Amino acid sequence: MTKDVKVKAPKKRKFASLDKRKARGxxxxxxxxxxxxxxxxxxxxxxxxxxxxxxxxxxxxGGYQLIPVGWANYKVALxxxxxxxxxxxxxxxxxxxxxxxILIFSxxxxxxxxxxxxxxxxxxxxxxxxxxxxTGIMESIEAQNVLSGYMEEASGIEDGSGQxxxxxxxxxxxxxxxxxxxxxxxxxxxxxxxxxxxIYNIVNRSGVQMLIFxxxxxxxxxxxxxxxxxxxxxxxxxxxxxxFPMISPxxxxxxxxxxxxxxxxxxxxxxxxxxxxxxEANGNVLSSAMAWMYFLIVILIIAAFAGIFSxxxxxxxxx
Amino acid sequence: xxxxxxxxxxxVQKETKNKIKVEFDRTPLKxxxxxxxxxxFFLKKVVWFVFRLVLLVGISYIVLFPFFTKIAxxxxxxxxxxxxxxxxIPKHFTLDMYKAIxxxxxxxxxxxxxxxxSASTAIIQTFxxxxxxxxxxxxxxKGNKFVFLAVIFSLVIPHQTLQLSLFMNFRYFDIxxxxxxxxxxxINLFGKTITNEFLSxxxxxxxxxxxxxxxxxxxxxxxxxxxxxxxxxxxxKNGLYIFMLRQFFRGVPDELEExxxxxGSGIIKTFITIILPLSVPMMITVFLFAFSWQWTxxxxxxxxxxxxxxxxxxxxxxxxxxxxxxxxxxxxxxSAIRNTCGIMIIAPLVVVYLFCQKYLVQGIERSGLTAD
Numbered sequence: 001m002t003k004d005v006k007v008k009a010p011k012k013r014k015f016a017s018l019d020k021r022k023a024r025g026x027x028x029x030x031x032x033x034x035x036x037x038x039x040x041x042x043x044x045x046x047x048x049x050x051x052x053x054x055x056x057x058x059x060x061x062g063g064y065q066l067i068p069v070g071w072a073n074y075k076v077a078l079x080x081x082x083x084x085x086x087x088x089x090x091x092x093x094x095x096x097x098x099x100x101x102i103l104i105f106s107x108x109x110x111x112x113x114x115x116x117x118x119x120x121x122x123x124x125x126x127x128x129x130x131x132x133x134x135t136g137i138m139e140s141i142e143a144q145n146v147l148s149g150y151m152e153e154a155s156g157i158e159d160g161s162g163q164x165x166x167x168x169x170x171x172x173x174x175x176x177x178x179x180x181x182x183x184x185x186x187x188x189x190x191x192x193x194x195x196x197x198x199i200y201n202i203v204n205r206s207g208v209q210m211l212i213f214x215x216x217x218x219x220x221x222x223x224x225x226x227x228x229x230x231x232x233x234x235x236x237x238x239x240x241x242x243x244f245p246m247i248s249p250x251x252x253x254x255x256x257x258x259x260x261x262x263x264x265x266x267x268x269x270x271x272x273x274x275x276x277x278x279x280e281a282n283g284n285v286l287s288s289a290m291a292w293m294y295f296l297i298v299i300l301i302i303a304a305f306a307g308i309f310s311x312x313x314x315x316x317x318x319x
Numbered sequence: 320x321x322x323x324x325x326x327x328x329x330x331v332q333k334e335t336k337n338k339i340k341v342e343f344d345r346t347p348l349k350x351x352x353x354x355x356x357x358x359x360f361f362l363k364k365v366v367w368f369v370f371r372l373v374l375l376v377g378i379s380y381i382v383l384f385p386f387f388t389k390i391a392x393x394x395x396x397x398x399x400x401x402x403x404x405x406x407x408i409p410k411h412f413t414l415d416m417y418k419a420i421x422x423x424x425x426x427x428x429x430x431x432x433x434x435x436x437s438a439s440t441a442i443i444q445t446f447x448x449x450x451x452x453x454x455x456x457x458x459x460x461k462g463n464k465f466v467f468l469a470v471i472f473s474l475v476i477p478h479q480t481l482q483l484s485l486f487m488n489f490r491y492f493d494i495x496x497x498x499x500x501x502x503x504x505x506i507n508l509f510g511k512t513i514t515n516e517f518l519s520x521x522x523x524x525x526x527x528x529x530x531x532x533x534x535x536x537x538x539x540x541x542x543x544x545x546x547x548x549x550x551x552x553x554x555x556k557n558g559l560y561i562f563m564l565r566q567f568f569r570g571v572p573d574e575l576e577e578x579x580x581x582x583g584s585g586i587i588k589t590f591i592t593i594i595l596p597l598s599v600p601m602m603i604t605v606f607l608f609a610f611s612w613q614w615t616x617x618x619x620x621x622x623x624x625x626x627x628x629x630x631x632x633x634x635x636x637x638x639x640x641x642x643x644x645x646x647x648x649x650x651x652x653x654s655a656i657r658n659t660c661g662i663m664i665i666a667p668l669v670v671v672y673l674f675c676q677k678y679l680v681q682g683i684e685r686s687g688l689t690a691d
Contacts, residue, residue, distance in 0.1 A: 018580070019459075021586070022458050022459070022460075022586070023458060023459070023460035023461070024460075025454075025458055025586035025587075026454045026455075026457075026458025026459070026460040026463065027454070027460055027462075028454070028586075028587075029450050029451060029453050029454025029455075029458065029590075030450075030451050030454040030455060030466050032447050032450060032451065032550060032551055032552060033447070033451040033466065033469070033470065033551060033552045033553075033561075034466060034469075035551065036547075036548075036550065036551020036552060036553050037469050037473065037551065037553065040488075040547065040548070040551055040553065041473060041551070041553050043488060044481050044484050044485055044488050045476065045481065045484075047484035047487060047488060048480065048481045048483065048484035050484075051483055051484055051487075109378075112371060112374070112375065115371075117368075117371070121677070123375050123379060124676075125676045126379045126382055126383065127378070127379070127382065128676065128679055129382055129383075129672070130382060131608075132607065132608075132611045132668060132672050133386075133611070133615075133665050133668060133669070133672070135611070135612055135615050135616075136612065136614075136615035136616045136617045136618070136633065137615045137616070137617040137632070137633040137636060137661070137664060138615055138661055138664070138665065140617060141636060141657050141658060141660070141661045142385065144654065144657060145385075145654055145657070145658060146650055146651060146654045147388055147389075147392050147651055147654045147655050147658060199378070199381055200381050200382075200385075203378060203381055203382055204382075208559075211679070257559070260474065260475055260477070263477070264477035264478075264479055271477075271479055274479065275479065275482075278482055278483065287482065287483065288480075288482075288483050288484070291479065291480040291481075291482070292480060294480075295476065295477070295480050299475070302475070
């Protein structure tokens with residue numbers, strides 16, 4: 001009997017178990033990425049960090065030479081460059097103001113576009129136009145566009161101040177009046193009115209977020225809504241007690257995505273500043289140092305944000 | 320008891336052989352309408368409906384208005400820009416701008432070049448991201464989490480940060496010094512000319528391959544940097560695609576593959592014959608993103624294409640020489656010309672979008688995207 005077992009055992013080893021085969025298959029599938037990451041991407045990242053500690057000298061007749069300069073690039077960027085720190089601070093400030101606005105807007109629009117109504121497909125198609133069409137070169141064309149503002153004036157009445165009524169969708173005065181009785185700070189008033197006047201920008205930048213929120217909303221089981229409805233919850237309660245907790249993981253994902261996205265777009269002031277430095281730089285690698293400092297700051301923001309927010313995220317247990 | 324029942328019973332009359340007429344005892348129409356339309360519930364519904372419609376139409380207007388102005392401006396003659404009475408509808412209708420952009424800025428060449436680049440990179444990215452995402456979603460192997468972290472890492476670091484070293488690495492492209500070795504060590508065996516001939520014979524793209532230097536191959540001004548990045552799933556926003564597809568594949572029930580394995584299908588075959596057909600809407604979504612983001616991209620185009628030999632879409636934004644002018648409305652006119660360039664750049668994308676947009680939401684909806 002024992003002999004039989006011994007004979008059979010090696011036979012079994014010829015075939016790898018399904019788990020092992022699957023593990024091998026998994027590596028096969030991710031292989032292109034792993035190869036690319038190790039052989040192409042990592043050298044690029046490491047080089048980029050390395051360059052920020054060097055000075056590049058272009059040799060006449062082709063080629064270049066690297067001269068190590070230590071922390072000099074960082075010192076120049078932080079202490080000597082008159083504009084970098086200023087741009088960085090204002091850039092981060094506008095980031096902090098824009099992100100909540102984009103998140104709130106995209107969640108609101110996703111909830112709206114998720115409701116059953118006539119023409120929903122058309123509205124969805126229109127709302128996703130900016131994701132597809134208003135990127136890259138279109139963004140930089142738009143930045144130089146004076147025509148749009150000129151044509152918009154047609155609908156407004158010239159009041160002689162040079163600024164027509166239509167260039168602001170909502171006047172700050174109106175909002176101030178509205179908020180007067182509510183005893184909220186002046187900061188909030190200017191924030192809301194600037195957000196409304198900035199709506200084009202916000203709509204343009206919240207396309208992917210809307211998609212992700214829509215997908216999240218679709219994945220909430222209708223049975224839950226049905227049961228709260230039977231229990232007599234209002235739409236307001238349903239949103240805060242059901243939709244909001246269920247969508248909270250998507251809020252985290254979207255917040256991180258928005259931070260990443262908005263600090264790499266062409267319209268970001270810090271990014272344009274770094275790009276300008278890259279073009280101007282005559283052999284020095286100031287732009288690399290600046291970009292890495294900026295990146296580190298943003299990574300810290302993301303980490304802090306994700307750390308704090310993930311405590312409040314609700315995960316539905318699935319079995 | 321019985322009498323009441325008889326009273327409330329619907330009256331059934333036979334009209335013809337196959338038709339019956341049923342008469343219910345109903346509350347009068349007036350009462351019914353009153354109950355339906357004069358309730359608070361209905362009022363709330365109407366108010367919400369109007370509010371929602373106004374909001375949606377308003378925001379749609381905000382999204383579409385810039386495109387209207389661009390289209391309106393593109394048909395205007397220079398005179399219209401100094402005429403105060405002309406705003407959205409041109410008085411002197413002309414196609415000059417389109418003609419000038421088509422002929423002087425070489426639109427068609429830019430179109431074919433960009434189409435080749437965008438289509439090839441988008442198709443490669445779609446399939447590579449599917450592959451990687453499937454591997455991450457459905458297989459448990461050591462290092463799975465690590466690879467996923469690497470994907471997120473590649474998404475988080477913006478390529479603008481890596482600008483300089485991206486350029487440097489593809490300026491003299493070399494993996495582990497292989498090309499350097501080939502160049503230095505290989506010459507004696509194969510001869511330099513042979514290597515060059517071989518490389519130029521596989522040159523399927525319009526630009527140069529002959530710059531085979533000691534430091535590696537010069538890949539700038541070719542499509543190769545972008546194709547190599549796409550092949551590895553490292554191109555623009557590929558981390559996002561992998562993330563989306565991974566969530567989608569996790570929602571696909573395991574039983575599908577298990578039954579295929581039991582029937583004797585291999586892992587790759589199962590993926591191609593079972594999983595890929597399932598994920599077509601999702602793949603179209605990813606393709607649409609990859610295609611259109613590459614189409615309008617100006618970061619990589621400016622970075623890798625330093626000469627004007629390979630004309631790509633973002634490079635045609637310029638003022639055609641025949642339209643140069645220095646009269647009063649110059650600012651507006653030049654802005655209109657740039658906008659017209661923009662329209663011509665995105666015109667093919669609009670066509671693609673019209674075909675693909677229904678998959679955009681459908682694909683995402685089916686993904687059951689969750690963040691866990």
